[in-house]
Amino acid sequence: MAKAKSTKKPISIRYTCAPNGNQVGLSHYLMAEAKKK
Amino acid sequence: MAQAISTLWGPSQAQVNAGAGPHFDVLEVGHADYVALINADTAFWMLAPRAEALDYLLGPELPRAFREKEAQLTADLNTVRFGLLPSAVYFNPTERCNLDCGYCYLPREARRNGKDMEPARLLEALGRLKDYFVGLLPAGARPQLVFHGSEPLLAREAVFQGIEQYAGYFRFGVQTNATLLDRESLDFLRAQGCGIGISLDGPTAEIANRTRRTWGGSGVFNQVSRALVDLADYPGLNVISTVTRENVAALSELVELLHRQGVANALLNPVRGTQAGGRALMPDQSELAHYFFAALDRAHELYEKTGRQLVIGNFANLLLGLVAPGARRLMCDISPCGGGRCFFAVGAGGEVAPCSEFLGLSEFHGGSLFETPVAELLKSQPFARVTGRVVEDLEPCKTCAVRHFCGAPCPAEVYASNGTLKAPAPYCDFYAAQARYAFQVIARGRLDAYLWDGWRDGLQEIAVM
Numbered sequence: 053m054a055k056a057k058s059t060k061k062p063i064s065i066r067y068t069c070a071p072n073g074n075q076v077g078l079s080h081y082l083m084a085e086a087k088k089k
Numbered sequence: 090m091a092q093a094i095s096t097l098w099g100p101s102q103a104q105v106n107a108g109a110g111p112h113f114d115v116l117e118v119g120h121a122d123y124v125a126l127i128n129a130d131t132a133f134w135m136l137a138p139r140a141e142a143l144d145y146l147l148g149p150e151l152p153r154a155f156r157e158k159e160a161q162l163t164a165d166l167n168t169v170r171f172g173l174l175p176s177a178v179y180f181n182p183t184e185r186c187n188l189d190c191g192y193c194y195l196p197r198e199a200r201r202n203g204k205d206m207e208p209a210r211l212l213e214a215l216g217r218l219k220d221y222f223v224g225l226l227p228a229g230a231r232p233q234l235v236f237h238g239s240e241p242l243l244a245r246e247a248v249f250q251g252i253e254q255y256a257g258y259f260r261f262g263v264q265t266n267a268t269l270l271d272r273e274s275l276d277f278l279r280a281q282g283c284g285i286g287i288s289l290d291g292p293t294a295e296i297a298n299r300t301r302r303t304w305g306g307s308g309v310f311n312q313v314s315r316a317l318v319d320l321a322d323y324p325g326l327n328v329i330s331t332v333t334r335e336n337v338a339a340l341s342e343l344v345e346l347l348h349r350q351g352v353a354n355a356l357l358n359p360v361r362g363t364q365a366g367g368r369a370l371m372p373d374q375s376e377l378a379h380y381f382f383a384a385l386d387r388a389h390e391l392y393e394k395t396g397r398q399l400v401i402g403n404f405a406n407l408l409l410g411l412v413a414p415g416a417r418r419l420m421c422d423i424s425p426c427g428g429g430r431c432f433f434a435v436g437a438g439g440e441v442a443p444c445s446e447f448l449g450l451s452e453f454h455g456g457s458l459f460e461t462p463v464a465e466l467l468k469s470q471p472f473a474r475v476t477g478r479v480v481e482d483l484e485p486c487k488t489c490a491v492r493h494f495c496g497a498p499c500p501a502e503v504y505a506s507n508g509t510l511k512a513p514a515p516y517c518d519f520y521a522a523q524a525r526y527a528f529q530v531i532a533r534g535r536l537d538a539y540l541w542d543g544w545r546d547g548l549q550e551i552a553v554m
Contacts, residue, residue, distance in 0.1 A: 060122045062145070063531060066133065067413035067548035068165040077420045077431035078177050079444055079499075081235050081264050082221035082327045082402040083284050084354045 091327040111159070112165045113146055114490035119527035125490075125528050128155060130234065131162035132414055135219070135554050136532050151554065158553045165487045166493065169414045169423060170479075174225055175467065177233040177432035178218055179445045182206045182244035182251075184437045188266050189304045192331060192367040194501070196449045200239055201304065206437045208247040214435060214458055215251050219258055221463035235262040235284070237434075237445055242269040244437075247410050252281050262286060264329065267316035268309050274321055284325045289313050290333070292342040299335040300370065317350050327354035327402065333370035335531045337377055340384035348391045348399045357381060362502040362515055363446050371515065378522040385526070385539070390540055403539050407527050410494050413535065413548055422520070424480040424496040429455075443475040446501035453463040453501075475500050478510050486513055491524040 104110025116125040125137040126145060133155060137145045145151045184195070184203025193200060193473035206214070215234070222232045234255075236248050242265050252261050262284030270287070278285055291297030291310070298308020320326045328347055332340065340357060347355050359377060362368035381404075388399050406419040420427020429443030436448045439458045447453040455461075455469035466472065478500050486497050497514045499504070504510050514520055530539055537544075 056139050057225055058122075060138040060348060062135050062137050062141075062554055063123070064133075064135040064554040065412040065531065065536070066162070066165075066551045067416065067545065068161070068551055069413065069548045077173065077417065077427050078179075078233065078235065079238065079419060079421050079446070080329065080356070080358055080434070081179070081262060081284075081286055082329075082354055082356055082418065083233055083235070083262055084258065084325045084327045086168040 105146060111152050113151070114305050115142060115146070116490050116525070116528070118525045118532065120529050120532045123528070123532045126151065127490045128159075128162075129490050129492055131159060132166050132410075133158075133162050133553060134411065134528075136528060148214060153214050157553055161551055162553070165334060166414055169417070170425065170493075175232075175431060175433065176222070176226060176230065177235070179235050179432065179434040180214070180241075181237055181239055181434065181436050181445070182211055182241050182248050183239050185243050186239040186266070187243060187268060187303060188240065188301060188309065190301050190331075192333060192364070192370045194363040194367060194449055195239060196364070197366075199315055199449075203239070204437050204448065205244045206439075208250050210439075210459075211244075211247040211251050212254060214439065215255050215259070217458055218435075218463065219255060225464075231258065233262065233432075234259040234290060235286075237265060238266075239266045239437075240266055240269065242404060244273065245269070245274065249277055252277075252283060256281055260284070262325075263444050264288070266309065267313045270316045270319075275316075277279045279323060279325075280324065284327070285320060285323065286327050286329050287313060287320070288329050288331070289317065289343075289347075290330050291336045292339055292346040296336050296339050297377055300331070300333055317352070319350040322507060324353075326352065327356065328352050329356045330360060332357050332359045332372060332377065332381070334372040334376075335370060337372040337380045340380045341387040344384045344399060344401075346385045347393070348388065348395075348397070351397075352399060353397075354400050357384060358403055359516055359519070361446060363499070363505045364449060367502070368506065374516055374519040374522075377516070377519050378526075381519075381523070382526050389535065389538055393480050398538070398542075400539070400541055404523070404527070407494060407523060407538060408530065408539055409544065411524075411527055411531070413544070414493070416544065421498040422496045423493065424486075425476045425478055426496055426498055426500060428500065429476045433462050433467065433472075438471055443472050444499075444501065446499060447475070450501060452506065453504075467494055474510060484512055485517075489521070491521055494524045494527070495520040 113126045127134045183205040184199040186200040264286040267287040294310035408535040420431045434442045434445045440454045453471045455466040480492040
């Protein structure tokens, strides 16, 4: 007997970005952006 | 007529999970409808409908689509792991602290009686760091410099002179216990646009004061609460909570407090076992997973209810590790970790280590900022030990499906706990559970609710499936 097709669609998400020297890469601190007054 | 393509390997015409063909692990993610199929080497994954997972593995579509993008996926991950330039510094302007938190990663004697860096010396240090980065990074890049501790505001004069003189170049941050954040300091840091991180470990004085106390034993919850009120509307604010066995059960209440105060960014960092005090306070991994995920659930409920987001940064970073590895903001959950390659740490005596976590482990100091060029320090043998630590060399990481969503952190606590860098993460089970929880978030269509606004800005999609 043929199997019924799931109503769920597969999910796959992947983005890439070019490192530019302004990437944020720390360990135990999160640099939240604030503008200088 | 000869066959063009062998049918030896079935209809997919690709040797899935055999020979040189692509390998896909199947991971139970705890979702009713989905399982994850993962090519661990490239950090590629797809969530397949549970009933069709085998069809995807044995059919032609997945291996064919994967093969088409495999080189791009590999290059993307290799850039994150091996191709980034240093762009940030943790800078400890003093060894001293006015608190005696039980889990600090810095040795107790230094925190009590250690040295400060004089203002002139600090300015010289920032000058040396600027010269290094100007020669390294593209024009216009602004590296980050985070004054960290111990308590950096005990060296306020030097710190503020440095910020004033170099504000046009570095993006500055200050991580503080908030007890010395008087009006003058707040006004200065806000006017300079500095990031401000404050430490708070619990939703009530009774809980927070268990771990964060003065040398005389008094808790500082009330002082931190006042600072939180003063900073609630400041976009550069983030709150760091160190998760220990003392506060792990109260993480959801802590999330409620932070959300109520208007905090938009927080880290819930499981305590590192780099020093004995930290090891003694590490929570049980099952309890940590239970309460940490409950706190994430609570943050999402509050977002749904109010439309206002509290991003839990360390979990958001793991999500980014899944969907956009190169857009990570924190570098603990990838191997090699960011220590010594994306950032490094400078101690109050000018000593340079791969990360603040290593400042208390002198065998990992690369040398002095004042005596050796930074580029040479970063190539030193102690740094190479850390930057050469990859999950492919570790058991059981080398066969783990989520090895590039975990990274087996942290080398400092691994070394301090085991006497070797070649051991898995002390929180191995928790990190695996966290990856499964992250896949659940994606399966539920909640990715954006857990990430920062605009996280896709500047990114390009690699459409595999």
